[in-house]
Amino acid sequence: MEILAQVALSGFSVGAIYGLIAAGFSITYLATGRFNFGLGMWVMLGAMLSYSAIEVLGIQPLLALAGVAVICAILGLMSEWVSVWPFRNSDNDLWIVATLAVGLLLVDSAQLIWGTFPLDVAEYLDDRPWQIGTISVRSQQVLILVAFFAIAFSYELLLRFSTVGLVFRAVASDPKTSELMGIRPRKVEIAAYVASAAIAGVAGFLIVPIVGAEANIGTALGFKGFAVAIAGGLLAPRGALVMGLSYGLIEALITAYLLDSIKDILAFSLVIVILYLKPFGLFGPPQGEAR
Amino acid sequence: MSFFQSYTFLILAVFLCMPLLVSGTYYLYLFSLLILYSIAAIGLSIFTSATHKQLFSQAAFMGVSAYIVALVLQALGDWNGLPAISLSISVVILAALASAIFGFLISFPAVRLAGPSFAMVTLAIAWISWSIAIQWQPVTGGELGLREFFPLAKSEVEQRLFYLGILVAFLGLILLYRRVFSSAFGLFHAAYRDDAIALAALGVRESDFSRLLLFLATALAGLAGGLFALQQDFVNPDSFEVFDGVLIAIAALIGGLRNVAGPILGVFIVFILPEFFHNLAEYRLLFYGFLVLVILNIARDGILPSTRDQAWRHKSNFNDSRNEKLTYIEQASSLEIIGMSRNFGHVKAITSVSADIREGEIHGIIGPNGSGKTTLLDLVSGFVERDEGKIAINAYNVSEQGISDHVGVGICRTFQKIRNFEGLTCRENLLVALFAHRFRLSLPGMCRSMFARHSQEQESLIAEHLHAFDLSDIADVDAGNLSQGQKRMLELARVTIVPPRVLLLDEPTSGLDKQEIETLKQAVQRCSQSGTLILLVDHNLSFVSSVCATVTALSDGEVIASGSPSVVLSSQQVVDVYYGGLEHVDA
Numbered sequence: 001m002e003i004l005a006q007v008a009l010s011g012f013s014v015g016a017i018y019g020l021i022a023a024g025f026s027i028t029y030l031a032t033g034r035f036n037f038g039l040g041m042w043v044m045l046g047a048m049l050s051y052s053a054i055e056v057l058g059i060q061p062l063l064a065l066a067g068v069a070v071i072c073a074i075l076g077l078m079s080e081w082v083s084v085w086p087f088r089n090s091d092n093d094l095w096i097v098a099t100l101a102v103g104l105l106l107v108d109s110a111q112l113i114w115g116t117f118p119l120d121v122a123e124y125l126d127d128r129p130w131q132i133g134t135i136s137v138r139s140q141q142v143l144i145l146v147a148f149f150a151i152a153f154s155y156e157l158l159l160r161f162s163t164v165g166l167v168f169r170a171v172a173s174d175p176k177t178s179e180l181m182g183i184r185p186r187k188v189e190i191a192a193y194v195a196s197a198a199i200a201g202v203a204g205f206l207i208v209p210i211v212g213a214e215a216n217i218g219t220a221l222g223f224k225g226f227a228v229a230i231a232g233g234l235l236a237p238r239g240a241l242v243m244g245l246s247y248g249l250i251e252a253l254i255t256a257y258l259l260d261s262i263k264d265i266l267a268f269s270l271v272i273v274i275l276y277l278k279p280f281g282l283f284g285p286p287q288g289e290a291r
Numbered sequence: 292m293s294f295f296q297s298y299t300f301l302i303l304a305v306f307l308c309m310p311l312l313v314s315g316t317y318y319l320y321l322f323s324l325l326i327l328y329s330i331a332a333i334g335l336s337i338f339t340s341a342t343h344k345q346l347f348s349q350a351a352f353m354g355v356s357a358y359i360v361a362l363v364l365q366a367l368g369d370w371n372g373l374p375a376i377s378l379s380i381s382v383v384i385l386a387a388l389a390s391a392i393f394g395f396l397i398s399f400p401a402v403r404l405a406g407p408s409f410a411m412v413t414l415a416i417a418w419i420s421w422s423i424a425i426q427w428q429p430v431t432g433g434e435l436g437l438r439e440f441f442p443l444a445k446s447e448v449e450q451r452l453f454y455l456g457i458l459v460a461f462l463g464l465i466l467l468y469r470r471v472f473s474s475a476f477g478l479f480h481a482a483y484r485d486d487a488i489a490l491a492a493l494g495v496r497e498s499d500f501s502r503l504l505l506f507l508a509t510a511l512a513g514l515a516g517g518l519f520a521l522q523q524d525f526v527n528p529d530s531f532e533v534f535d536g537v538l539i540a541i542a543a544l545i546g547g548l549r550n551v552a553g554p555i556l557g558v559f560i561v562f563i564l565p566e567f568f569h570n571l572a573e574y575r576l577l578f579y580g581f582l583v584l585v586i587l588n589i590a591r592d593g594i595l596p597s598t599r600d601q602a603w604r605h606k607s608n609f610n611d612s613r614n615e616k617l618t619y620i621e622q623a624s625s626l627e628i629i630g631m632s633r634n635f636g637h638v639k640a641i642t643s644v645s646a647d648i649r650e651g652e653i654h655g656i657i658g659p660n661g662s663g664k665t666t667l668l669d670l671v672s673g674f675v676e677r678d679e680g681k682i683a684i685n686a687y688n689v690s691e692q693g694i695s696d697h698v699g700v701g702i703c704r705t706f707q708k709i710r711n712f713e714g715l716t717c718r719e720n721l722l723v724a725l726f727a728h729r730f731r732l733s734l735p736g737m738c739r740s741m742f743a744r745h746s747q748e749q750e751s752l753i754a755e756h757l758h759a760f761d762l763s764d765i766a767d768v769d770a771g772n773l774s775q776g777q778k779r780m781l782e783l784a785r786v787t788i789v790p791p792r793v794l795l796l797d798e799p800t801s802g803l804d805k806q807e808i809e810t811l812k813q814a815v816q817r818c819s820q821s822g823t824l825i826l827l828v829d830h831n832l833s834f835v836s837s838v839c840a841t842v843t844a845l846s847d848g849e850v851i852a853s854g855s856p857s858v859v860l861s862s863q864q865v866v867d868v869y870y871g872g873l874e875h876v877d878a
Contacts, residue, residue, distance in 0.1 A: 035407070086588050092343045093406045094587055097544055100537065101583035108576035219533075223414060230411045265422045268415040275408060276400035 005135050007256040008249060013141035015248015016148035017043075017207045021225025022232060022240035023155060024199040029234045030172045031192040032185075034084055036076070037096045038103020039200050040222010044215060046072055046204020048110050051119050051213035061124040068205050069198040076197020077190060084193065103218070110215040118212040140209045147206055151199070152241045159237060168192070172235075224267075231271045233281025243282065299552055300465065307458050316447055319454045321563055323522050325555075326461045327353075327515040328562050332543040332554035333468065334511030338504045339540075340548035341484045344406050348413040349539040351420040352509045353516030354531030355393055356386040358424065358431060360520040364440040375443055383517035390513025391506050398502040417533040424528040436527025441520070457518055468551050475726040475740040480504075482712045482723045489710035492672075492786070493727035494698030495737075503737050538562070541579065545586045547593030556594060622822040623684045623701065623792035624650040631670055631680030640666040641848045643680070646826075648793075648841075653815065653825045655839035655856070657832065659868055663848040664828040665707060668795045671826065672704040673697035684792060701792030707801065709778045713771030717762050717781050720770055721753045721788050728789040752788070760784040760814060776807035780814065787818050794818060796827035800834050812838055836860060844868070 021043060028035040036042065046068050053064035083098035125139035159165035167188060170178040175185045203221075211217055224247065232243030247267065254263040274282060307326065310318035331349045338346050363382050370378055401412050424431045431437070443449055471477060482490045483500055491497045520526050538561055546557025560582065565575055590596060626648040633641045641663045648654040656664050669675040671682055673694045682689040682702075689700055712720050722745055730736035730743075757763045760780045765773065770781055779799065786794065796815070800808050808831070815838055819825050829835050835842060836856035843853040844865045852862040859865055 029407070037407075037410075082584055082588065087591075090591055092339060092544070092548070093345060093410070094544065094591065096345050096407065096410055097541060097583055098587055101541075101580040103580075104576040104583075105580035108574065108580065111573065111576075223418070226411055227415060230408045234407065261426045262422075265419050265426070268419050272400055272412055272415055275404060275412060279403045279405075279408070 002134050003256065007252045009135070009137060009141055011249035011252025012245055013144045013210075013248070014207075014251065015245040016144050017203050017221065017244075018225045018228045018247050019241045019244020020148060020151060020199055020203040020206075021222060022229035022244050023152070023237060024196040024203070025226055025229040026232075026234050026237050026240045027155075027199070028189075028192040028196045029229075030237065031168050032084075032088075032171075032175075032189045034088070034093075034095050035099075035234075036079070036084070036102075036193065036196055036200075037099040037226075038101075038106070038218075038222065039099075039196065040218035040220070040225065041103035041106040042072055042076065042197050042200035042218070043204040043207070043221050043225075044110060044218030045075070045106055046201030047121075047208035047211075047213045047217060048114050048204075048215070049201070050205045050208045051114070051121050055119070055121055065202065065205050068201045072201030073194045073198040076193050076200075079197075080190065080193040085189075103222075107215050107218065114213065114215065116215060118214040120212055121208045123209040138210070140206075144206045147202075148241075151202070155237065155241075164191075227268065227271045231274045231281055233278075233284025235285065236281060236283035239281055239283025300462075303465075303552070303555070304462055307461070310454065311451060316450050319450055320522075321566060323454055323457055323518075325559055325563050326457055327519050327522065328539060328542065328558040329555045330461065330464065330515040330518075331512040332539050332546070332558050333464075333551055334508035334515075335539060336543045336548040336551075336554045337480075337511075338501075338508035339543065341480050341504055342487075342501050343484075345410040345540055346413050346505075346508060347410060347533070347536045347540055348417045348420075349508070349512045350531045350533075350535035351417040352390045352394060352512035353519060354420055354424060354526075354528075356383075356390040356513035356516035357520035357526045357531070358437070359386040359389055360517045361437040361440050361526045362430070365437060369442060379441065379443070379521060383514065383521065386517040387510050387513035390516065391510035394509025394512075395502060395506045398505045402498045402501045402505070413536070414533060417536045421528055421532055424531070432527070434528060436525060436529075438525040441524045443521075453522070457522070460518075465551055471741045473744070475730065475743040475745070476737070478715075478719060478723055478726060479730075479737070479740060481715055481719075485712040485714045486710050489706075489712060490723070490727070491694045492698065492704055492706075492710070493724050494695045495727050495730075496693075496695045499734050500737065503734060538579070541583055543593075545583060545593055547595035549592070550595060553593050553595040622650075622790075623824055625683075625685060626793050626824050626826070627681075627683040627686070628667075628671060629681045629683065631667065631682075632678045633666060633670055633675060634678060639848050641670065644843075644845065644848070644850055646843050646850075646853065648824050648826060650822070650824070651819060652840045653819050653827065653838050655835040655842040656826065656828045656845060657830075657835055657842060657859070657865075658845035658851075661847075662845040662868075664845055665797055666848075667845070668704060668797050668826070668828055671697075671793075672702055672795050674704075698791075702795065703786045703791035703793070704795035705782050705786055705797055705799065707798040709775075709782050711770040711773075711778055711781055711785070714769060716767045716769055717757060717773075717784075718753055718766045720781055720785050721756060722749065724785045724788050725749050725752070756784055756788045759817070761810060775802045776804065776810070779803060779807070779811065783811070783814055783818075787823070790818075790821060790823055793824045793826065796825065796829075798829055799827060800829055800831045808834060832860065 021039060024039050025035045049068045049071055050064055053059045053067055054061060059067070079099070079102045083102045084095045087094040087098055123138065123140040125143055129136040129138055130142070159168060167178070167183055170181070170183060171185050171188045179185055207221070225244070228243045228247045229240045231247075232239030250270070251263050251267055254266055258266075278284065307322060310322045331353055335346050335349050338344070360382055363386070364379065367378065397416060401409055404412060425434055443453070472480065479490070479495060479500065487497050490500070519530070523530070542557035542561040543554040544557070545560065546555065547553025561579070565578065586594065628644065628646045631641055631644045644663070644667060646654065656667060658664050666675065670677050670680070673692065673696060676692065684700065689697070689702070712723060715723065725745075726740060726743070730740040754763070757766050760783065762777065762780060762784060765777060770778065773781060779802070783799070799811055799815070803811060812834065815825060815827070827835070827839070839856055841854065842856045842859040844851050844859050844862070846864070846868045851864040851868065852859045
């Protein structure tokens, strides 16, 4: 039982990161039908920047978080200019390859700046494990889960009740008509990419004490976040968040009770099966065109 | 083959012969990589240029086939001389086939997916196969891989011969590619690229076609992988990483997808050029990143964007010996729509609509926007599944599901927003329809289409038909450059060149001027006289009342009146719906 609780906690905390990354994918897909395919590299960027801010410059974690989010947001905006906007009307979804190319630039730059060895970042709250009853808990895991629910909750509130949310949903359902109503889809698109990059940066900030800062951590994280977003349904923001937690749990269970080495094989196969049964994701629309 | 094409082909052949002229084996190795990755990239270009979906798993399919080759040759043990050569060739071919079957199986979950999801699934497949290669140690040898299974190609002379072998195979493959793309299949490919839905409306099943393309793409990847295994005499998971699949896609995209030279150039830039800059290895990803961003921002369709590589344009290649007659489907004498219903969520789009169309009759459907007219056409043509209701032709139920099956029983349609193959000429648009009629019904048919060219009869049939629709002058103009009226005519010509039993027209007059409407009217009446039952939806009431013998009026998905145009248009309910209860005004 204790082992199960421990497994569940670590599964959920990694899953929360997948969920955040998935939200980063779905927020731009919702508004524009496109997204940053290399978002995992932005998580890596967030992790690297957090290392520099906290371990090198000695900035308070909370301030560092703000800095990471802002830098990622600005770079995210710049990358949207070169890798997404020019390809909005392209035949072959060229933005997929172009955003991936920006990701490659980030990886190589990170290797040149920070080197290829993993760098350690101390946990933000407490470096020693906490004992809750008989289970020992890493403070960072708790922090991740708290941050996840805070972000998920405000994301949901924002989409549902604010004008921003209304505008987003309007552009998502019909960009042409919303333009006629005086909304500028371009601005919405920019806002979405800024938010997406910032979320990825925050995810990197949250996970770095656990996985360490290394230039190649982004690929797996981003890809799993992407799998989660698609399996949950790119058009269903809540799906991405729920699916993220479940994916993390499934991974942790496979590691604990089967074999660590086959967890990716099983988890990805599961995603393919889900897509076979529900092409638009578990929480997506049952049929019809996805945009 | 045009002069330009044979010219580039010669340059390529000479270029690829160069490593045979210098001593040492380094260039042999480099150029065989160029050839092998090119084969995989060409496979990818066949798939992506038509479906517009990104395929990131080519390296994985190469890996599958490479491992199969290694394992089989290892199991067979030591062979030598001529038997060994023929044995290895057959093993490579079998492995390519196995890889293609694997691709075909994966197409079942994959082809229905939208672009981003499809890209994700291909990445997942690449990741899964790579993990399996590492984890399944007893069979794959884990990270170390397998080695020394190919006893040939050891000495320098043998390596030269081996290179010559794959060079000849590659050049043969390019010639075969050109041959296949100047066939009916090539035309289908171009049509699918332009408008997959319009092709489906001619009866070519969308999923079957993209499945076939995926089969071809993965077969080529498999061929490349099998030869790769022989060339290296060594396979391990590092050679087929997820990232290699992405690089193959990048190579094909920056080179240009629509001709065979594009992927080759792309592979040269992406895989071969960096080999000359070993000391700059740490900047490799920066190089790829900038390369993609710069090239795609400058040249959207790649460095060699040529769309006209297909020898299709040459009109002289009538070589079809089998003078197949068009098999006209027996004409219909009645179409009954009985109790048709369809809901979208809570919205009742169509509620128990019935209509009856008799021989020689043109039947009109009218009603305000949102009354369910287009949904009715979608239901009758199989674009939307029906919740309830039946369609009967000559009192036989049409139980078929799906678009192409409806075309199979002779129900064809046009679209409110005109769908033509805009990159093809008018002549080619009609030819697609003729070929679709001949090959549509099966996957084997699609395969046969790779070896079929058009015949003299087809050519004259098309000329006649173009003349009838007043399109003769613009027969060789791309459909994308026509006026609205000409586009409408072309669409109508395309769906009627093989006379359907039932023709459904969705808003045929929208966007047409008075003169064009007159031409359209004559064309529609001509179709009707030749025995086709016509059901049309239109907003132009004077057009409807002048062509249609009977009219059904819909409002909120229900029939509110039906009968002759004069009766329906003067019925109180129709007047209420159209004029909001005002006094009757003559339409």
